[in-house]
Each structure stands twice: as C-alpha cells, then as structure tokens.
Amino acid sequence: MHNPSLLTKPHYAILDGLRGVAALIVVIFHILEAHSTSHLDLMINHGYLAVDFFFLLSGFVIGYAYDDRWTKLSIGGFFKRRLIRLQPLVVLGMIIGALGFYASDSAMFPLIHTIPLWKVIVVMLIGFTLLPIPISMDIRGWQEIHPLNGPGWSLFYEYIANILYALGFRKLPNWALTALVTGAGTWLIYYAVTSKTGDVIGGWSLNAEQIQIGLTRMMFPFFAGLLLSRLTKPSQIKNAFIWSSLLLVITLAIPRIGGADKLWLNGLYDSLTIIFIFPIIVYVGASGQIRSQSGSKICKFLGDISYPIYITHYPLIYIYTGWVSDNRGLGFSAYLPYGLLTFVAAVGIAYAALKLYDEPIRAWLQKKLR
Numbered sequence: 532m533h534n535p536s537l538l539t540k541p542h543y544a545i546l547d548g549l550r551g552v553a554a555l556i557v558v559i560f561h562i563l564e565a566h567s568t569s570h571l572d573l574m575i576n577h578g579y580l581a582v583d584f585f586f587l588l589s590g591f592v593i594g595y596a597y598d599d600r601w602t603k604l605s606i607g608g609f610f611k612r613r614l615i616r617l618q619p620l621v622v623l624g625m626i627i628g629a630l631g632f633y634a635s636d637s638a639m640f641p642l643i644h645t646i647p648l649w650k651v652i653v654v655m656l657i658g659f660t661l662l663p664i665p666i667s668m669d670i671r672g673w674q675e676i677h678p679l680n681g682p683g684w685s686l687f688y689e690y691i692a693n694i695l696y697a698l699g700f701r702k703l704p705n706w707a708l709t710a711l712v713t714g715a716g717t718w719l720i721y722y723a724v725t726s727k728t729g730d731v732i733g734g735w736s737l738n739a740e741q742i743q744i745g746l747t748r749m750m751f752p753f754f755a756g757l758l759l760s761r762l763t764k765p766s767q768i769k770n771a772f773i774w775s776s777l778l779l780v781i782t783l784a785i786p787r788i789g790g791a792d793k794l795w796l797n798g799l800y801d802s803l804t805i806i807f808i809f810p811i812i813v814y815v816g817a818s819g820q821i822r823s824q825s826g827s828k829i830c831k832f833l834g835d836i837s838y839p840i841y842i843t844h845y846p847l848i849y850i851y852t853g854w855v856s857d858n859r860g861l862g863f864s865a866y867l868p869y870g871l872l873t874f875v876a877a878v879g880i881a882y883a884a885l886k887l888y889d890e891p892i893r894a895w896l897q898k899k900l901r
Contacts, residue, residue, distance in 0.1 A: 540596060544830045545772045545816040550588060551833020552776050553581040554841045556783050558877050561845065562870050565852040570728055576787045579732050582685050583752045583805045584779070584812070585841075589689060590756025591813050593696060598761065601701065609697050611900055613690075617838075618661075619892040621686060623884055624842040625658035628679030631846040632670075637853030642672045655679055661687050663737045671849075674736045681845045684735035688745050692753040700754065708758050715751035716806050722747050723802040729794025731801045752805055759810050763817075771819020772830065775812045782808050839889060840881035847873050847880075 560578025567573045597609065632651050636643040650670060657664055661683060663676030670678050677683030703711065722743075723731050734745030768774070782804055789796030821827045851873045855866065
C-alpha cells in the first residue's frame with residue numbers, strides 16, 4: 532500500500548485548482564439557491580453540474596494515479612488509500628451537521644423541533660459510514676440519504692464508482708470502456724432531455740427515481756474521465772488554468788435554457804456539457820503548467836480546501852436557508868451580510884478542518900496502516 536513507487540507520479544496542480552474553483556462555485560450556488568423558487572430561477576443556474584464535473588475529474592485522476600500500478604497495489608490497499616483520503620472528512624461533516632441541526636429550525640424545516648436528540652445521534656452515526664438512510668428515517672423533510680449533510684449523497688456514489696473500478700472496470704480494455712461510456716452517455720442524454728424537470732438535478736434520496744438519477748450522474752462522467760486519462764496525452768497549453776477556470780465558470784453560470792415551455796433544451800445543455808465541455812476543461816487543465824510561485828500557491832490552496840469545503844459547508848447552508856425562509860421579502864442589502872458571512876465561514880471552517888483535523892488524521896492513519 533505504501534510502496535514508494537506508488538507515490539512518484541507528477542501532480543496535476545491545475546486540476547487541483549479547478550476542483551477548488553468548482554467547490555467555491557458550489558458554495559455560492561447553494562447560498563443563492565435559498566432565494567430561488569424553482570429550478571427555473573436558480574442563480575448561477577447550472578452550479579449543480581459541478582458535481583458531475585467532480586465525477587469526471589475523479590475518474591481522470593483515479594485512472595492516471597492507479598491504472599498502471601495494479602501489479603504493486605492490492606484491491607485492499609486501494610480501498611484503504613481511498614478511505615484515508617475521503618472518510619475522515621465525511622465523519623467531520625456529519626458531526627458539524629449534527630451540531631448545527633437545531634439551528635436550522637424554521638418554516639423551511641418544520642420537522643426539526645420535533646426530532647429528539649437520540650434520533651439525530653443515530654442518523655449521525657449512520658452518516659459516519661456513508662450508508663444511506665431510508666426516507667422513513669428522514670429528520671429534516673427533504674428526504675435526503677444524509678439529512679445532516681446533504682452532499683454526502685455524491686460521496687456515496689463516488690464510493691460506488693471506486694468499488695466498480697477496483698473490482699473489475701479497471702480491467703476493461705479501451706474498446707470495452709469506450710462502449711460502456713458511449714452507452715452511459717446515450718442514456719444520460721435521453722434521461723436529461725426527457726426528465727420532468729429538464730435537468731439532472733437529484734440523486735440524494737433513497738427511492739427508485741433518485742437512485743436512477745444518482746447512477747446516471749455518476750456512470751458517464753466517472754468512467755469518461757477514466758477513459759480520457761487513457762486515451763489522451765496532455766499537450767502544452769499556455770495559461771491553461773485561466774482558460775479552463777474561465778470556461779468552467781461560464782459553463783456553470785449560464786442561465787436556464789428553454790424556460791418552462793421547453794424543458795428539454797436545458798436537459799440537452801446539461802447532458803452535452805457533461806459529455807463534451809467538461810472533458811475539454813479537464814484536458815486543458817491537464818495540459819498546462821504553473822510557472823509562477825503565486826500561481827502554484829493559488830492552485831495548492833484551492834486544491835487543498837476543495838474537498839473540505841464541499842463536505843463541510845452544507846450545514847451552514849441549512850441554517851442560512853432556514854433564516855431566509857423566515858425572513859422573506861427583505862431587500863438585497865439585508866441578505867448580503869448573512870450570505871457573505873456564510874461564505875466566509877464555509878471557507879474558514881474548511882481550512883481549519885483541513886489543517887487541524889484532516890491532515891493530522893490522515894497522517895496518523897497512514898502511519899498506523901503502513
């Protein structure tokens with residue numbers, strides 16, 4: 532598991548930076564989502580596609596990091612490495628969610644004040660494992676598989692992707708992987724174009740419809756990223772971080788397409804963005820080099836906080852969303868300070884979680900499991 536030969540590959544610093552850019556957009560998207568009335572008027576309208584970008588980026592990085600190392604790496608070793616990387620912050624995110632649970636009591640979440648503490652603790656302990664809870668155990672009212680920390684749903688599907696990769700899909704020859712990705716992409720287009728909401732939003736509940744969405748959103752991007760890592764050889768693109776970041780921001784900020792009358796148009800945008808635009812962004816990011824010290828520091832900071840901010844910010848969003856629901860009709864100037872405070876707090880908590888908890892815990896686990 533800790534053979535030094537497994538640790539020598541060059542790092543894609545720009546891809547780290549892109550992951551951080553996407554994570555910050557997710558936080559802003561969720562803050563602004565509290566002020567929307569439906570999918571049609573979301574601000575930073577396609578911010579939800581950042582999850583699909585994460586899946587594709589993860590598949591690319593997993594393929595790059597592990598595809599040629601299985602002669603020296605066992606399946607158990609792979610799972611240990613992934614658990615050490617992901618699980619400590621999953622636990623912390625659930626703890627933060629439990630600590631802030633009653634603070635989000637509001638008109639938006641009328642169930643909260645009726646939930647006993649013991650039930651919150653049980654849901655938190657289950658959340659530590661990332662096992663999804665059934666709708667019957669919902670304690671918030673949104674039917675989430677992780678009602679203390681909603682984004683846990685995407686980590687659940689990330690683990691499924693990792694399991695599929697390690698147990699068999701890594702062995703697929705490129706022609707078979709291409710066939711799999713083509714089929715998954717075809718289904719993604721069909722689902723998005725025919726969906727009742729005209730988008731790919733969803734995946735966070737434990738029912739047939741939401742499981743289908745979650746698997747649809749995971750299968751194509753993750754394994755397309757894996758295929759991309761195998762088939763492409765990064766070139767040399769100047770200012771790659773700037774161009775790829777700009778394209779990512781524009782793609783996620785594009786307003787809703789088609790409106791209520793032509794929902795299929797937005798579904799087509801969603802699916803084609805995932806299938807074509809996101810691979811281009813990853814390729815451009817992988818094809819660049821950071822030449823300046825300041826650029827290296829920016830990409831490192833963004834990469835370092837990307838996962839911590841994604842997995843710890845949503846308890847703050849619950850609180851902010853609940854406050855907004857109890858204070859409808861206030862002007863922009865009234866909401867702005869609380870929105871900014873939520874954003875700054877999310878970044879601050881993420882950085883503290885990284886330095887005071889995640890890095891020390893991972894170092895300890897790596898030493899114990901050596």
